[in-house]
Amino acid sequence: MELSTIIKELRPAISAMLRYWQTQGASLRAMKNTYRREWREKEQGIIQAAEIRIYEHGTIYRVHRIFYTDGHFQREETWLATYGWQSSGHLIALGREGYLIFDPLSKLLHVEEWTGNTVQLEIYHELNTGV
DSSP states (O other), X not given: OOHHHHHHHHHHHHHHHHHHHHHHHHHHHHTTSOEEEEEEOTTTOOEEEEEEEEEEETTEEEEEEEEEETTEXXXXXXXXXXXXXXXXXXXXXXXXXXXXXXXXXXXXXXXXXXXXXXXXXXXXXXXXXXX
């Protein structure tokens, strides 16, 4: 088999591997950003917000979510997660049911959580932190 034939046959596999690693790298870089979600309570007209920051601790990640009401701190929660290498890279919550799915191109973070039969999907926007 000629070298040019081997290269031609391996080219799609190498291309797929490079795209996979580029996507993983983008997701890993996206974890260093802060993400925010805002919504308005219709009855009271109060602006609610939540921010998510992720801190790396070796192969485990600490997810920290802070809730605000009209800009004032309300509560916070923290949980651990592990990185999932499947698809485009995501965090899998430990000790609870949920995923954090990164969309680096759109600068979004999708948070999927569920309890029992209820699934909640929230979309957070990357804050421009200048980093």
